[in-house]
Amino acid sequence: MASAPDIPDPLPTRTDVLIVGAGPAGLTLAAGLSQLGVDHVLIDRGSMVRPGSKAAAVQPRTLEYLERIGVSARLVQAGAQGRGFRLHDCEDTLLTATYEGLDTPYPYVLLISQQTTEEHLARRLGELGGVVHRDHTFLEMAPDFPGVTATIAGPDGVLRALSARYVVGCDGVHSAVRTAAGIGFPGQAHEQLFAIADVRLGPGTDAVPKEDTTFFLSPDGMLLVSPLAGGQHRIVGRASGPAAPTADDVEMMLADRGPRTGDIRVKEVVTASTYRVQERVAERFRDGPVFLVGDAAHTHSPAGGQGMNAGIQDAGNLAWKLHAVLTGLAPCELLDSYHRERHPIAAGLVAFTSQFAKLANVRDPLAGGLRNRVLAAAGAVPGFAGWITAKLSQLDLGYSQEPDHGAPRVGGRVPPRLVPSAGLRWTLALPGGEVPEPPTEHGVLAVRHVPGLGTPLLVRPDGYLAAHGVPAASAVVLDRLSQYLPLNPTR
Ligand SMILES: Cc1cc2nc3c(=O)[nH]c(=O)nc-3n(C[C@H](O)[C@H](O)[C@H](O)COP(=O)(O)OP(=O)(O)OC[C@H]3O[C@@H](n4cnc5c(N)ncnc54)[C@H](O)[C@@H]3O)c2cc1C
Incomplete structure (x- = not known):
């Protein structure tokens, strides 16, 4: 499959956003920024998409985000649909957690190699006008107020300087960006x-x-x-x-x-x-002009198929915020919400996968037998398997501090069934209409009439609720957009 055109040279000398690393996280971020028209440079030290399957599962929440940048349909076509997870004691099923019936357009685990996922992301990036500068290695950076100047080794071995307002380390577990920024990676x-x-x-x-x-x-x-x-x-x-x-x-x-x-x-x-x-989870996901995304920010056991998925959603969280700040729609403080929102998610994933691994690897036969009986009993409790699938599918992840009364909460995921995706635009969903209609576009805002909706909703470009009960006039919402941003640290 053709991937994004590889241009050996010239590397620009300035950019708004330098993305280091064209793995799944970096490619997703670059595709999102391209779609939003944000000036950026994406570099990778490798000469091609790395072969191999590594992350073999794409979760429903990831597909919901990737639909916004035009990648999901192709991935679904290229992959196979897994039904869910089971825990077994030899051939005896202790617990079955099926994705069937989940409230998502993608009620399955998409089985597809990481290489194919990356190839589709790179292809989409190319269609959106983006490129990967391959064989370019990030070496170090120095402050260059308000951004940084990065030193990059090109394919010819020549060192080049690139000034960037923001640098995003998508460069994996051994992130050179994280090291250069002096951000600890405890664990x-x-x-x-x-x-x-x-x-x-x-x-x-x-x-x-x-x-x-x-x-x-x-x-x-x-x-x-x-x-x-x-x-x-x-x-x-x-x-x-x-x-x-x-x-x-x-x-x-x-x-x-x-x-x-x-x-x-x-x-x-x-x-x-x-x-x-x-x-491990990085101490900070943002340090001034530097951000960490994907494995550069967090790493844990691959059992459960969560790592790449979390990285893609980090990228989805950051893309619209960079766009909003760089275009003056939002104040710079919005960028602090990247750490505030994504760090607890990563810490929670590490804790969850760690507990699961400990439970799964119990060696003592007596303790193992007890574990198996407890799991079999839990599997029979209504709602328990659903709780697990909501977690593994990442559909329960969100940033809400509001109590759950069943309706969408500020910071919570808005199911596409309720408000369908409008690419990377904000969506003003208004009650009304007989059937869902295509949205009308008002700058960064898409307006949709949604049958059965109780109150106008404002949905963020990454699919989380910004506010409910907002005015119905798009011009008023656009004018007041800053009121609906996750700026408040207590939220
Ligand atoms: C065996 C295995 C199985 C896994 N299974 C799953 C799974 O089923 N589901 C799941 O979700 N996750 C799984 N994972 C985890 C998943 O592979 C990672 O989470 C994912 O690759 C992280 O993506 P990333 O873009 O953050 O980083 P990476 O994929 O590591 O990409 C980093 C990129 O940065 C580039 N780079 C590095 N340093 C520099 C530099 N100095 N300058 C320029 N470029 C640089 C690299 O060349 C690379 O292309 C698995 C991992 C392993 C090892």
């Missing part, structure tokens, strides 16, 4: 190594659930078996050593920790590696 790296293999299974495949990602909980440790796009399966479990698992290793993991009913054979190991889980 821990676990001793335990995990083996990950994307394989084609042969005889015995019927023993693993076809549509669900399944966590087999056993005294030998947790084993994850997940269908992938293209008929492959991902197998993840404790590694016995640093070497990448072979087909024999994977077969042994399946025999020891997976379903006992089948003698599952591995036809082909497509990719395999080992990794060590780190759980």
